[in-house]
Amino acid sequence: MKGKNNFGKVLAWGAAATAAGVAAKKAYDYSKKQMDLKNEENISHMENGQAPGKAYFVGGGLGSMAGAAYLIRDCNMPGDQITIFEGMHILGGSNDGIGTPEKGFVCRGGRMLNEETYENFWELFRTIPSLNNPARSVSEEILSFDHAHPTHAKARLVDKDGTILDVKSMGFTQQERMAMLKLMNTPEEKLDDMTIEEWFADMPHFFTTNFWYMWQTTFAFQKWSSLFEFRRYMRRMILEFSRIETLEGVTRTPLNQYDSVIRPLENYLRKQGVVFAENCTVTDIDFADGDGITAKVLHLKDNGIERQIELQDGDICIMTNACMTDSATLGDLHTPAPEPVLRPISGELWTKVSAKKPGLGNPYPFFGDVHETNWESFTVTSRGNKLLKLIEDYSGNVPGSGALMTFKDSNWLMSIVVAAQPHFINQPMDQTIFWGYGLYTDREGDFIKKPMKDCTGEEMLIELLHHLHMENRKDEILADVVNVIPCMMPYVDAQFQPRKMTDRPKVVPAGSTNFAMISQFVEIPDDMVFTEEYSVRAARIAVYTLMGSNKKICPVTPYVKDPKYLMKAVQTSYR
Incomplete structure (x- = not known):
């Protein structure tokens, strides 16, 4: 991996707090009796047509909006009991698309x-x-x-001469095929902190193959990206492997996704009475003393004014613990995009809360080297x-x-x-x-x-x-x-950074009674980050778990176990 810059210098906002959080990695035992009692109470309320308490979402991206929809649709929570806090003046998080005919349009990503x-x-x-x-x-x-x-x-690929290349062949050597097969079957527990480049260290040719150029640019991987995520993508998207040269699965x-996805979801939520607090940043969260994780106070900077919200019994808090488009800057026809201020607001909040309770993850690997994540x-x-x-x-x-x-x-x-x-x-x-x-x-x-x-x-x-x-x-x-x-x-590739299994928190951490985390920086087994699905799946897990719902979450479809797709993948590797 490329040389790490000093996190204490680059992101001074987080070093001390993160160190404290990392030192407390071992989570408390989950209080099953306490959670069972909460679930029984919640189910009883929902059976009577009414969800208990209020819900507070930190961050106004797709995950929070999806979570609000699940609370309304599946948990019978009235919309006016749900508040979404967003630090910007517009909702959607990384699902963007905005502009005018006079000044031009912009999408940060696609x-x-x-x-x-x-x-x-x-x-x-x-x-x-x-x-x-x-x-x-x-x-x-x-x-x-x-x-x-x-x-x-x-x-799909064009060379320096302007020639459109024939990319039907992936370009693998037999050694590279075997390395890919071995990776697909290696348990994730053995891949802590490893990069893609380390796995293929004695196969530099791998990074010149048609496959690598296509896979890398389709999903924005780098050689120094997490081997965890590369492996998950290969397993989760194995049906795409055989059509990567045409992208027919796209x-x-x-x-744009703001107009096609966010605006209709926002319209639905507003009609249900959901409260959107824009230009309102959650700067800190206080938790109850003792074992377990119970959010008690939200500290807000609401249009420049500091205030607090105290959570009551039955309330829940679901926090976006980081955002890949944090600190993004825009230029124009005659002006470069300004150098970003390296102080990601969402990452700063995650740093604060991770220092207060065990099991809330470790933001350092993701926000430690902007040269690798931009x-x-x-x-x-x-x-x-x-x-x-x-x-x-x-x-x-x-x-x-x-x-x-x-x-x-x-x-x-x-x-x-x-x-x-x-x-x-x-x-x-x-x-x-x-x-x-x-x-x-x-x-x-x-x-x-x-x-x-x-x-x-x-x-x-x-x-x-x-x-x-x-x-x-x-x-x-x-x-x-x-x-x-x-x-x-600066942080758009942060979710791909090499990490340990413990660095991403679970959606609902062990010992939590009313607190969950959703984003591309939480841990969902078998699924892959940098997708709309990951945000929605995380939100559904958070809502159903905290509300004690027995409704089913759509599982990850196991294409990697389907002989039909496995055979196609093998055939593709030999093209």
């Missing part, structure tokens, strides 16, 4: 859904009405759109469709059908995605938008001789045009540009 593996996501959104047609569900709307606009990338939303995206807004038409002619994919196109020899390891148009609810018909990102922001560009992180939006677009071998059209393309918005995200 979330890929999957019809076969996002079990709880689809189940939940089958009960959330579409904004466009309330008679249909969000799930129906997304899947209908996707079936009408199937993904089949024809230009399910796209009609618009990458940068850019969103291009243009008048007309000239550039998109050039990309379509080059790639053979109409907008919305190609998923990722990666320039494998790019110093930045740049990729772009052209979605179906329009991609925003307020996007004019005479404007077009696409998104891209680079994994290596400290490296100098191949044509713009500056690190990506120091580039303006215009410079990023010019670098892309050179990789497309369209530099001779630069002036006419730039003349149509409304804006190119760079977005630096």
Whole structure:
């Protein structure tokens, strides 16, 4: 793994508290009698048509909003008894998509859904009405759109000469195939703190294969990423392995994820009376003394004013313990994204609470090295469709059908995605938008001789045009540009950092009576982070456990045990 920077210097906000939390790793024995009594009480209330107490969610992302929906739908909690605290002025967390025709549009990232593996996501959104047609569900709307606009990338990898590569072969050696097979069958308990690079240490060729370039850029892995997560992705997404070169398993939303997922869910919750406290940050949480974990007081900074909320018997608190897009900064056509202030608010809260009780995880491995966890995206807004038409002619994919196109020899390891148009609810018909990102922001560009992180939006677009071998059209393309918005995200890969099994807390920690944690930084066996499903599954686990519900959670579909998919995977590895 690359050299670690000093966490005490880079993130002074957390070092002392984290050390105290780590020193207290061993969790108290779960108080079964206490929890059984609570569950019996909760079930009794729910059988009478009323859930007890109030619910407080820390963070206004997809996980918290899904949790609120589960409380209303499955636990009979009135919406007005649920409060969601969000430090920003807008909900959705990392599910974003915003802008204006005059200043351009921006998505910090692009979330890929999957019809076969996002079990709880689809189940939940089958009960959330579409904004466009309330008679249909969000799930129906997304899947209908996707079936009408199937993904089949024809230009998945492009080399420095502008040649679209034939990537049907994964490019493995026999040694690499055996190493992959061994990893798939190695227990996670033996992989503490290991990186992908360490597993393939004597096989440098692995990182030059078509497979690695495609897998890495589809999911944003790095050589120094966690071997845990690489293994989980390979097992969880084994059905994608055989179609990684076309990305046919990618399910796209009609618009960006904020418009297609967050807005209908927010609309549903507001109609149910859920209270959204925006511009309100939870700065600390006090717990009851003694054994066990019982949240007692929430400390708030509400529109600049400090106040407290005391939890009563029957109340629950569900906290987003970290956010991958924390501390993100935006630039524009002529301005690089500013250097982020390295003080992630969500990570700071996690650091504080982890020092107070055992079993609440350890944020250090995830927020300890911004040089390993950052990458940068850019969103291009243009008048007309000239550039998109050039990309379509080059790639053979109409907008919305190609998923990722990666320039494998790019110093930045740049990729772009052209979605179906329009991609925003307020996007004019005479404007077009696409998104891209680079994994290596400290490296100098191949044509713009500056690190990506120091580039303006215009410079990023010019670098892309050179990789497309369209530099001779630069002036006419730039003349149509409304804006190119760079977005630096210092912690966007934090969930992939090498870790120990104990570093991510359980959704409901041992000994908890009313407290849970949800995010991409909690531990859910067999499932994979950096997905919409992980947020929704975590929320469902938190709500059902704290409320004593006996309703079932959709399990992780065991494709890795299905002989059909195993055979396809073996055949693919030998292509």
